[in-house]
Amino acid sequence: MHGIIPAAVLAIAGLAQAEWVKFNNSDLFPDVTYQGFQSDNPVTIAGSRNLQDSPPKYPSPWGEGHGEWADAYEKARAFVHQLTLEEKVNLTTGTGWKMDRCVGQTGSIPRLGFHSLCLQDSPNGVRLTDFVSVFPSGVNLAATWSRELVHSIGHAMGEEHRGKGVDMQLGPVVGPMGRAPEAGRSWEGFGPDPYLSGILASEAIQGMHSAGVMSSLKHAIAYEQGHFRLPYESVEMGWNITAPYSSNLDDVTMHELYLWPFADAIRAGAASVMCSYNQVNNSNGCQNSYVLNHLIKNELGFQGFVVSDWYGTWSGVSSILAGLDMSMPGVPEMQDQYSGRSFWGANLTVAVLNGSVPTWRLDDAVTRIVAAWYFVGRDEANETLSFSTWTKDTYGPAHYAIGDGLIHLNEHRDVRGNHSNLVREAGAKSTVLLKNTNGALPLTGKEKLTATFGEDAGPNIRGPNSCKQHACDEGTLAVGWGSGAPDFASLVTPDTAIQNEVSKFGGAYESILTNYASEQIDTLARRADVALVFVNSDSGEGQMVANNYGDRNNLTLWKGGDELVKRVSSSCPNTIVVVHSTGPVLLEEIKQNPNVTALLWAGLPGDQTGNAITDVLYGRVNPGAKLPFTVGVARKDWGTDVLYAPNNGILAPQANFQEGIFTDYRGFDKHNITPTYEFGYGLSYTSFSYSNLRVTKRPVREYTATQGYTSAAPNLSRSDVSSNPANHLFPSNFSMVPLYIYPWLNTTDLASASGDRYYGSNEFIPPGAQDSSPQPLAAAGGAPGGNPALWDIVYTVEATITNEGEVEGDEIPQLYISLGGPYDAPLLLRGFDRLSIQPGRSSTFQADIRRKDIMNWDTVAQDWYVSGYQKKVYVGSSSRNLPLSATLA
Ligand SMILES: *[C@@H]1O[C@H](CO)[C@@H](O)[C@H](O)[C@H]1NC(C)=O
Ligand SMILES: *[C@@H]1O[C@H](CO)[C@@H](O)[C@H](O)[C@H]1NC(C)=O
Ligand SMILES: *[C@@H]1O[C@H](CO)[C@@H](O)[C@H](O)[C@H]1NC(C)=O
Ligand SMILES: *[C@@H]1O[C@H](CO)[C@@H](O)[C@H](O)[C@H]1NC(C)=O
Ligand SMILES: *[C@@H]1O[C@H](CO)[C@@H](O)[C@H](O)[C@H]1NC(C)=O
Ligand SMILES: *[C@@H]1O[C@H](CO)[C@@H](O)[C@H](O)[C@H]1NC(C)=O
Ligand SMILES: *[C@@H]1O[C@H](CO)[C@@H](O)[C@H](O)[C@H]1NC(C)=O
Numbered sequence: 001m002h003g004i005i006p007a008a009v010l011a012i013a014g015l016a017q018a019e020w021v022k023f024n025n026s027d028l029f030p031d032v033t034y035q036g037f038q039s040d041n042p043v044t045i046a047g048s049r050n051l052q053d054s055p056p057k058y059p060s061p062w063g064e065g066h067g068e069w070a071d072a073y074e075k076a077r078a079f080v081h082q083l084t085l086e087e088k089v090n091l092t093t094g095t096g097w098k099m100d101r102c103v104g105q106t107g108s109i110p111r112l113g114f115h116s117l118c119l120q121d122s123p124n125g126v127r128l129t130d131f132v133s134v135f136p137s138g139v140n141l142a143a144t145w146s147r148e149l150v151h152s153i154g155h156a157m158g159e160e161h162r163g164k165g166v167d168m169q170l171g172p173v174v175g176p177m178g179r180a181p182e183a184g185r186s187w188e189g190f191g192p193d194p195y196l197s198g199i200l201a202s203e204a205i206q207g208m209h210s211a212g213v214m215s216s217l218k219h220a221i222a223y224e225q226g227h228f229r230l231p232y233e234s235v236e237m238g239w240n241i242t243a244p245y246s247s248n249l250d251d252v253t254m255h256e257l258y259l260w261p262f263a264d265a266i267r268a269g270a271a272s273v274m275c276s277y278n279q280v281n282n283s284n285g286c287q288n289s290y291v292l293n294h295l296i297k298n299e300l301g302f303q304g305f306v307v308s309d310w311y312g313t314w315s316g317v318s319s320i321l322a323g324l325d326m327s328m329p330g331v332p333e334m335q336d337q338y339s340g341r342s343f344w345g346a347n348l349t350v351a352v353l354n355g356s357v358p359t360w361r362l363d364d365a366v367t368r369i370v371a372a373w374y375f376v377g378r379d380e381a382n383e384t385l386s387f388s389t390w391t392k393d394t395y396g397p398a399h400y401a402i403g404d405g406l407i408h409l410n411e412h413r414d415v416r417g418n419h420s421n422l423v424r425e426a427g428a429k430s431t432v433l434l435k436n437t438n439g440a441l442p443l444t445g446k447e448k449l450t451a452t453f454g455e456d457a458g459p460n461i462r463g464p465n466s467c468k469q470h471a472c473d474e475g476t477l478a479v480g481w482g483s484g485a486p487d488f489a490s491l492v493t494p495d496t497a498i499q500n501e502v503s504k505f506g507g508a509y510e511s512i513l514t515n516y517a518s519e520q521i522d523t524l525a526r527r528a529d530v531a532l533v534f535v536n537s538d539s540g541e542g543q544m545v546a547n548n549y550g551d552r553n554n555l556t557l558w559k560g561g562d563e564l565v566k567r568v569s570s571s572c573p574n575t576i577v578v579v580h581s582t583g584p585v586l587l588e589e590i591k592q593n594p595n596v597t598a599l600l601w602a603g604l605p606g607d608q609t610g611n612a613i614t615d616v617l618y619g620r621v622n623p624g625a626k627l628p629f630t631v632g633v634a635r636k637d638w639g640t641d642v643l644y645a646p647n648n649g650i651l652a653p654q655a656n657f658q659e660g661i662f663t664d665y666r667g668f669d670k671h672n673i674t675p676t677y678e679f680g681y682g683l684s685y686t687s688f689s690y691s692n693l694r695v696t697k698r699p700v701r702e703y704t705a706t707q708g709y710t711s712a713a714p715n716l717s718r719s720d721v722s723s724n725p726a727n728h729l730f731p732s733n734f735s736m737v738p739l740y741i742y743p744w745l746n747t748t749d750l751a752s753a754s755g756d757r758y759y760g761s762n763e764f765i766p767p768g769a770q771d772s773s774p775q776p777l778a779a780a781g782g783a784p785g786g787n788p789a790l791w792d793i794v795y796t797v798e799a800t801i802t803n804e805g806e807v808e809g810d811e812i813p814q815l816y817i818s819l820g821g822p823y824d825a826p827l828l829l830r831g832f833d834r835l836s837i838q839p840g841r842s843s844t845f846q847a848d849i850r851r852k853d854i855m856n857w858d859t860v861a862q863d864w865y866v867s868g869y870q871k872k873v874y875v876g877s878s879s880r881n882l883p884l885s886a887t888l889a
């Protein structure tokens with residue numbers, strides 16, 4: 001079967017088979033002409049315009065082994081020093097789509113026993129294999145506001161990846177953040193607040209690393225919508241688009257919002273950063289030298305490696321010079337995925353031999369990869385790769401894309417351990433109680449007839465993993481769709497868990513698991529003592545579900561959810577609504593409905609969803625979660641939206657971030673818009689009071705800009721590496737796997753070995769890109785995460801939180817700062833904790849304010865500074881309930 005791609009294999013590939021639908025989408029997509037808010041900051045306005053460009057920044061900074069990376073770098077350099085050119089190229093390039101067993105794999109170095117690196121989705125569990133946990137999604141982890149829990153889950157996910165033989169888990173996500181509430185993939189990350197996002201991503205990363213698995217912090221950067229992210233995909237969906245959309249944003253918004261969580265996570269040791277599909281200022285995410293070379297590697301002192309999102313590499317020489325270190329999955333574009341071609345691979349070997357790519361740049365890319373590998377202790381991990389992404393059958397083709405001879409592919413290792421406890425705990429601890437009247441919750445366990453309504457309470461009758469990439473909204477919603485969705489080894493539905501609960505106390509239980517059985521719903525709702533209504537709203541990545549192309553078209557509930565709530569509640573005055581959604585949905589009507597006695601947002605809780613909600617409903621877990629986003633009254637209240645229609649002909653659609661930093665609560669606050677439920681909001685079965693705010697100024701050194709130069713690029717090359725192409729040909733008798741990406745040349749003529757029809761005709765090398773001499777450090781740089789003085793603690797804030805009720809509960813005190821300037825947000829989250837407090841007892845909330853937390857970005861000095869405006873600190877239970885405040889001296 002060599003060389004022949006079975007049609008079936010293509011069909012499984014999701015977007016592989018091009019169905020060139022007619023170029024007319026007007027019947028599918030809403031005509032959203034809504035104009036968002038504009039910032040009044042001249043810098044923002046000037047820096048978020050159509051067709052603006054991204055300044056070149058070269059050379060690509062070489063890793064120097066800063067801080068905790070010193071050891072890993074020493075080992076990595078010693079290792080890289082032994083490598084031949086082809087061995088180096090092998091570690092930087094994916095071997096092709098479906099050629100090996102993971103979603104992405106690099107070449108290997110058989111001579112030194114260095115195995116091919118396995119890169120596997122997802123941010124919430126091992127994707128596309130069996131016997132794994134589906135952990136609560138990022139947006140739920142954000143709703144827990146718990147550093148400890150996110151750390152534990154990071155560790156548990158790391159253990160499962162490691163157990164299956166994965167080297168790098170593709171997560172966590174800090175972009176998209178949710179600039180627009182409809183953005184399809186926001187649920188994979190920690191929501192629209194950069195501070196919360198940065199702290200929790202750091203915990204997730206350290207958790208993963210403590211299990212001996214590399215992390216991949218994604219996506220860099222400003223990847224705030226799915227629409228138009230890839231030309232091929234856009235064409236498939238009916239738009240004639242030739243380039244990914246461009247996010248156009250200014251330098252202040254970049255630093256104070258989108259880059260912020262990257263700084264924390266890089267400081268926490270992120271092993272890799274994944275660059276994004278979208279363009280930034282009209283330069284592709286994976287070859288934007290300003291983003292990769294300047295912001296990530298220089299200013300944030302990143303020591304790990306940059307890996308492309310799959311098919312996000314658009315060039316060879318240009319991308320590696322702009323700071324990309326690894327190209328995945330090796331082949332260029334989706335429609336080219338079975339071509340056996342690569343911008344990297346042999347082309348990179350050619351580019352080094354012909355002098356386009358300096359050896360030090362390749363050495364740096366490889367050093368970064370190997371250093372990250374040592375950094376997390378992968379040299380001590382001995383679990384072998386035990387599964388295939390492409391089938392769950394035990395036996396299958398060694399190279400799936402070409403369907404060659406059968407091998408033992410899947411060992412079916414169950415790597416879940418006791419993680420279901422953690423999934424259940426985090427599910428319950430991420431459930432936000434939004435409304436609770438007449439003591440509706442917790443349920444007493446004495447209800448005579450409990451009735452559950454809604455498809456969202458039940459199973460997908462075709463099976464929990466029946467939809468390709470989970471791209472459907474069938475049955476209970478426990479994860480969104482796309483590459484963030486692992487397969488369920490087991491899925492405990494709300495219907496099952498509630499029924500089990502009711503049968504324990506001997507009540508009666510009936511459920512109707514469709515939204516459309518009007519008559520039966522009316523009859524049952526009239527008889528019920530309590531009606532539990534489950535509704536949802538889904539979104540995801542890259543596929544069309546109910547006409548939603550990744551991003552949602554609206555913010556209402558799906559499948560007639562609002563009508564279902566109305567119907568049930570018109571017959572039952574004790575209706576409790578549970579919402580599973582990937583992000584904000586409009587809830588004002590439900591909030592105002594007097595027969596809806598309780599309302600819970602449960603997000604995407606993962607595989608223990610039913611048990612988790614039952615724990616909350618029956619009071620075993622007292623809800624403590626808080627919304628990690630704002631729920632507005634109307635869609636226009638957010639002031640930001642997805643760009644749904646191309647606005648630049650067939651060229652890159654232009655997404656101008658004119659609202660600047662004023663996304664989510666920053667926008668609602670600035671424009672004085674009252675939301676249904678504000679950012680940080682959430683109730684408990686008890687109540688808490690806040691008192692006794694103490695602000696202590698801490699002695700700190702002056703902030704000084706980082707000065708000086710890097711060392712020169714280290715020379716790690718072996719002296720015996722020949723520049724003669726004849727020494728870089730495929731070894732004789734090498735048995736080539738068709739379509740596989742190799743580092744060797746097929747002929748000594750570099751032009752024909754490359755096969756690039758433009759070879760030699762475009763020899764532009766950006767000025768400075770080959771310069772290996774010492775380079776100036778960025779003022780705001782100097783260490784992973786940036787200038788170390790940015791992290792000095794300048795104030796410690798304390799407050800007393802008292803549990804005024806009858807039951808133990810968790811409270812999440814939040815600290816906000818107002819920086820005081822005319823272009824600043826009224827409030828910025830700058831501290832939080834999750835405290836468990838016994839009834840009648842008090843606990844001290846303590847938050848450290850780091851220097852950066854009170855700073856603004858200076859676009860001229862290219863550094864952080866403390867403005868002269870008076871700063872205030874606020875402490876309370878949500879962004880709009882802040883009983884304590886003080887002026888910062
Ligand atoms: C696209 O579809 C709409 C609605 O179906 C139709 O009115 C319009 O004429 C079509 N446009 C083209 C160019 O086919
Ligand atoms: C994008 O362009 C704006 C306006 O020139 C500039 O302020 C900003 O730094 C640029 N960012 C990138 C990543 O190119
Ligand atoms: C590159 O990796 C491939 C796949 O693992 C392997 O077959 C080949 O031998 C490697 N080449 C070198 C030079 O190590
Ligand atoms: C896309 O637009 C270009 C330029 O207008 C045109 O040449 C090309 O034929 C279009 N492609 C399709 C499939 O309509
Ligand atoms: C090198 O890249 C070019 C595209 O620029 C591609 O056409 C060619 O096939 C690649 N060569 C190899 C060996 O993959
Ligand atoms: C893997 O390493 C651990 C110690 O870290 C050891 O106990 C175990 O036996 C090793 N397993 C294999 C298959 O080598
Ligand atoms: C919003 O989108 C969902 C999913 O496509 C759909 O079920 C619902 O009817 C839409 N709501 C409105 C008001 O059109």
Ligand SMILES: *[C@@H]1O[C@H](CO)[C@@H](O)[C@H](O)[C@H]1NC(C)=O
Nearest residue numbers: 569570571572573593594595
């Ligand atoms: C609330 O429920 C009662 C039945 O108990 C019904 O008469 C009333 O119309 C309902 N109210 C609403 C707003 O649905």
Ligand SMILES: *[C@@H]1O[C@H](CO)[C@@H](O)[C@H](O)[C@H]1NC(C)=O
Nearest residue numbers: 341746747752753754755756
């Ligand atoms: C070598 O590889 C290039 C790129 O894939 C291809 O265009 C060329 O035909 C090959 N040459 C030989 C001699 O196989």
